[in-house]
Amino acid sequence: MAQDKKAVQFSGFTYAKDTDVAVPFVTVRNTSFNNETIAANHEGYFSFVVRMGDVIEFSSIGYETVRVTVPQLSEDKYTLRVELNPLVEELPVITLGRPLPWASIEEFNREFLAINISNDDVITAKRNLSPQSMALLAQILPRDAGEIQAYNSMQRHINMSNKAINQNFNNPLLNPFAWGALINQIKRGDYSRQRLKY
DSSP, X not given: OGGGSOEEEEEEEEEETTSOOBOTTOEEEETTTTTEEXXXXXXXXXXXXXXXXXXXXXXXXXXXXXXXXXXXXXXXXEEEEEEEOBOOOOOOOXXXXXXXXXXXXXXXXXXXXXXXXXXXXXXXXXXHTSHHHHHHHHHXXXXXXXXXXXXXXXHHHXXXXXXXXXXXXXXXXXXXXXXHHHHHHHHHTTXXXXXXXX
């Protein structure tokens, strides 16, 4: 029966109710056709193929779910402005189970002013990341697998990139300039036995 239904291009935008504010990345699900799911783009636009009579569900965090049934149409296109109603949930009031450790604001001020700032997290982090600490840790700690893999990959990349310019990888027998230089040296007699005698 689903194959007998006429296919329709279903397009539209998702907006917050009673506003012109687009709701981005809304999940659009066709509950009548294997829960086929797409997402609206950052402007709230969506477009996909449905069949007449399909139930389409629009859901997004912070908004009520909206269900739309595709009506019977004479055309093969259906455009809709979908308005999502924002969910407003009031959280219950939270009261602290135990009182604060300071009896008065004066005691809090006294304790606050007596805090040793030199042992705060920023100074501790700077001390732990100092060059001396990092050098000491490099001597003690073994290298992990990820670091070794990254180093090996980098070395392989450098070797592959430099094959054309690194002379260790060049074969002089395939270099036409080397052959030309050799022939010129032979013509000049650079390697003749008479010239090599002392």
